[in-house]
Amino acid sequence: MIELDKVVHSYGGGELLSQVSLRLAPGSFHFLTGPSGAGKTTLLKLCYGALLPTSGQVRVFGQDRREMTRDDIALNRRRIGVVHQDCQFLDHLSVADNVALPLMVSGRADGEEAQHLDELLSWVGLAPQAQSRPPELSGGERQRAALARAVIMSPDAILADEPTGNVDWEMSLKLLQLLIELNRMGKTVLIATHDLNLIRAAKAQVSARVLRIKDRRLQLAGADL
Amino acid sequence: MNAVLKTLADLLAGDKQADRVVPPTGFTVRLTVFTAAAMAFLAVFALALSMASGRLADRWGEALARTATIRISAPQGQIQAQTDAVMAILWTTPGVADPRVLSRDEQKDLLAPWFGPDLPVDNLPLPQLIELTDEGYDAEGLRLRLSAEAPGAVLDDHTRWRRPLIRAADRLRMLGLVSILLIALTTAAMITLSANAxxxxxxxxxxxxxxxxxxxxYIARAFVRRFTGRALQGALLGTVLGMGAIALLPGADPAGGFLTGLGFQGAGWILPLIIPPLAGGVAFAATRAAAFRVLGGFT
Incomplete structure (x- = not known):
């Protein structure tokens, strides 16, 4: 589904990631961990095509990232739901409209997914806040709204960057639960986090693989967790 | 062509949802509308100017080219004899039609604008004027024959007057067209600036x-639609005001000069109506170019 082959990524000065190979199979559940600044966000951006690798190859749904046009990237984003570390919303629209935004921009606002908007909002526990504006939400509510927005198009993959970054433990578990449920529905999930407790909590419920960025390389973390 | 029409049709039909994704932008809206209105107002005048000067050039060109004048200055006693001689020549010159000796009263009328109606024409040694209609005579040949048989007769075929007048009118028409072009470019520049903002x-x-x-x-369209709409609204307002102002100009008096001739005539009134769609087109192109340039900066 998403494949990275000997990918190198450099920022101005030096290499941040080198020789990274990764294959996200449909229905898999991955954690991505590593110290701050190790390149977790960069790796995620490579996965959803926001960044071009300095060298090596990235294939998203079988298509080479280098050959993708801007429209291809836009269409891919409808198949890959992304939850960002700092969730960005359109502050002049209501929470419900923001969650439905992917449908709106792809011309499917009247499609069947739109019927599930209310369901989706109650699933992430935001039904009461549906008509609020995003700035009125708390950190955890914003994360859940972002998750709802990421999944409304019923994407094949969900990439989440520190989805529990600024929420308490209880809320973290709740968000994790949502992601696990999505994985059970067959979605590929990749979560970048440095919260090892979260990973342990997940491993109890789902067969998750843990990837770790260490010394610019990607390793498969084993039994030490 | 069909694709362009479809794009325009989609654009005009609007998309309420796409319009909502871009937050409303209060004050700059009014500035864009005002700019478009002011530019359209100026464009109406530039258009009126170039059409009026075009008409003027045609009129001078035609009226003056069709006639010529022969002026006979001779001592009192000889004027009648020379006039007869000249008329005899003119009647037999191919390409000259309707030669006519101007009467004393007609000459007096011609001089009235310069010297006033009370001029005692009878006491002045005025030259005799003969008017003729040009149907393609040979001016040089006629001049030679005149100098041989009526030494006091001078042929004036008006080219000396006509050329600089027509050149001035043509230049004026070009200035009007250049102004319209400049107005269009300025509109594009202003819309680009405001779209960029x-x-x-x-x-x-x-x-x-x-x-x-x-x-x-999708993103570009949300902006393009908004700016094209504003430019259209503004230009429509400006055009209507401009046309109104021109319609209210003091009426063109037939003997009047150039200034009172400024305006549109008959079907010419349709022409300024192309200004609003033109402004819309300019805004469409300018915003689209700006939007795609900016979008290139986002992944």
Missing amino acids: ALAANAKVIEVLRLVGARDT
Whole structure:
């Protein structure tokens, strides 16, 4: 589904990631961990095509990232739901409209997914806040709204960057639960986090693989967790 | 062509949802409308100017080219004899039609604008004027024959007067057209500036839209629609006001000069109506170019 082959990524000065190979199979559940600044966000951006690798190859749904046009990237984003570390919303629209935004921009606002908007909002526990504006939400509510927005198009993959970054433990578990449920529905999930407790909590419920960025390389973390 | 028409049709039909994704931008809206209105107002005048000077050039060209004048200055006693001689020549010159000796009263009328109606014409040694209609005679040949048989007769075929007048009118018409071009370019520049400002102010909106999978055309269209609409509204207002102002100009008196001739005539009134769609087109192209340039900066 998403494949990275000997990918190198450099920022101005030096290499941040080198020789990274990764294959996200449909229905898999991955954690991505590593110290701050190790390149977790960069790796995620490579996965959803926001960044071009300095060298090596990235294939998203079988298509080479280098050959993708801007429209291809836009269409891919409808198949890959992304939850960002700092969730960005359109502050002049209501929470419900923001969650439905992917449908709106792809011309499917009247499609069947739109019927599930209310369901989706109650699933992430935001039904009461549906008509609020995003700035009125708390950190955890914003994360859940972002998750709802990421999944409304019923994407094949969900990439989440520190989805529990600024929420308490209880809320973290709740968000994790949502992601696990999505994985059970067959979605590929990749979560970048440095919260090892979260990973342990997940491993109890789902067969998750843990990837770790260490010394610019990607390793498969084993039994030490 | 069909694709362009479809794009325009889509654009005019509007998309309420796409319009909502870009937040409303209060004050700059009014500035864009005002600019478009002012530019359209000026364009109406530039258009009126070039049409009026075009008409003027045609009129001078035609009226003066069709006639010529022969002036006979001779001592009192000889004038009648020379006039008869000249008439005899003219009647037999191919290409000259309707030679006519101007009467004393007609000459007096011609001089009236310069010397007033009370001029005692009878006491003045005025030259005799003969008017003729040009149907393609040979001016040089006629001059030679005149100098041989009526030494006091001078042929004036008006080219000396006509050329600089027509050149001035043509130049004026060109100035009007250049002004219209400049107005169009200025409109494009102003709309580009204001579109750039709107795009910069909405950088976060654009980022979010790209993030959730909006294609560039979708985002660009939301801005393009808004600016094209404003330019259209403004230009329509400006054109109507401009046309009104021209219609209210003091009526063109037939003997009047150039200034009172400024305006549109008959079907010419339709011409300024192309200004609003033109302004809309300019705004469409300018905003589209600006939007795609800015969008290139977002992944």
